[in-house]
Amino acid sequence: MSETPISRKVVREAIGAGLAANLPSAQAVYAHAKADFGGQSPVVRISSESSERPGLTRQGIRSIFRYTVEVWVLLTDREGWTEQDAEDTLDTLEKEIISWMVGNHNTETWTSLTYDGQSTIIAAIDGGDTWLIERIPIRAEVHG
DSSP states (O other): BOOOOOOOHHHHHHHHHHHHHHTTTEEEEHHHHHHOOTTOOOOOEEEEEEEOOOOBTTTTTEEEEEEEEEEEESSOOOOTHHHHHHHHHHHHHHHHHHHHHHHHHSOOOOEEEEEEEOOOOEEEEEETTTEEEEEEEEEEEEEE
């Protein structure tokens, strides 16, 4: 039970640290909305989306935080790198993310960590490069 609110930042950084240690297919994991990847691909970044702060009850404060995990994979422009390689890497990273989440569904930081709906995949041009980007909405339930 907690009557003290927890910062959404604390949870985002814990998710980022967990993913950074458990995504061998990613070149980098950022626990914030990183804009310049410095030539790295694939890259994962975690951004805060929203908070639900229900009223205080006998059980304390139960908050719900929503985040977006984005997986960025360069689609082309690498010697020997094909569009199939990009798609396969995107699929591999999604599997690594959900595998980590299943193993860390309930921790000292959150009481539940789940997908919050379906992911979406788009192709986008950023900085002259074409990327496959998967946006995975996640939800963390916390005391505080």
